Amino acid sequence: NAGVTQTPKFRVLKTGQSMTLLCAQDMNHEYMYWYRQDPGMGLRLIHYSVGEGTTAKGEVPDGYNVSRLKKQNFLLGLESAAPSQTSVYFCASKSLRNTIYFGEGSWLTVV
Amino acid sequence: KNQVEQSPQSLIILEGKNCTLQCNYTVSPFSNLRWYKQDTGRGPVSLTIMTFSENTKSNGRYTATLDADTKQSSLHITASQLSDSASYICVVRLGYNQGGKLIFGQGTELSVKP
Numbered sequence: 001n002a003g004v005t006q007t008p009k010f011r012v013l014k015t016g017q018s019m020t021l022l023c024a025q026d027m028n029h030e031y032m033y034w035y036r037q038d039p040g041m042g043l044r045l046i047h048y049s050v051g052e053g054t055t056a057k058g059e060v061p062d063g064y065n066v067s068r069l070k071k072q073n074f075l076l077g078l079e080s081a082a083p084s085q086t087s088v089y090f091c092a093s094k095s096l097r098n099t100i101y102f103g104e105g106s107w108l109t110v111v
Numbered sequence: 112k113n114q115v116e117q118s119p120q121s122l123i124i125l126e127g128k129n130c131t132l133q134c135n136y137t138v139s140p141f142s143n144l145r146w147y148k149q150d151t152g153r154g155p156v157s158l159t160i161m162t163f164s165e166n167t168k169s170n171g172r173y174t175a176t177l178d179a180d181t182k183q184s185s186l187h188i189t190a191s192q193l194s195d196s197a198s199y200i201c202v203v204r205l206g207y208n209q210g211g212k213l214i215f216g217q218g219t220e221l222s223v224k225p
Contacts, residue, residue: 004154040217041217042115042200042202042214042215042216042217042218043155043200043213043215044215045212045213090154090155092154098143098160098204099157099160100145100157100213101157102154102155102156103154104152104153104154105152105153105154
């Protein structure tokens, strides 16, 4: 049982480059989330999805886009990376019993 | 403003000792409170979930308490082990009429030394 899998785990980008983080869950969860974690701060919600084909903004959505074309996948895109987007990104999904499962994280550095 | 504050920011204890981590919140409306353990370089893993009516919940050597009146929670770790070294995150969930949003604390960094 893989749970929540994120790829890539590490990435270095130049300012202005674009990239996509992939999140895959094999638990048939409807709800999926993308968070970022910065030093000294709690996790902050970027975007979330309540089901296939739906997405919604979280508290820090600017500079990011998401897509949920398939129930098991939730993609986070950076169209034009900025140094302020250097962070650790966590994907999560939520079970019907409201337990939240996190991925292992993706470390992104924008230089 | 909905906030979750944790203390201390960091803590060093000797293996075998007990410790207590604190969480104060100003979240309203409250749905539930969760404690997560996050090992270095890994994603958070759920330890406990408590609703408004629950005062205490245990998960092995971890015991969480909740005082909904004072809006305080604590996580007590008994007979600490080296593997307990991690960041412990307190998370409060807003009521469903507020979208069920999760408010994360900044975490307490626990280091257990031999």
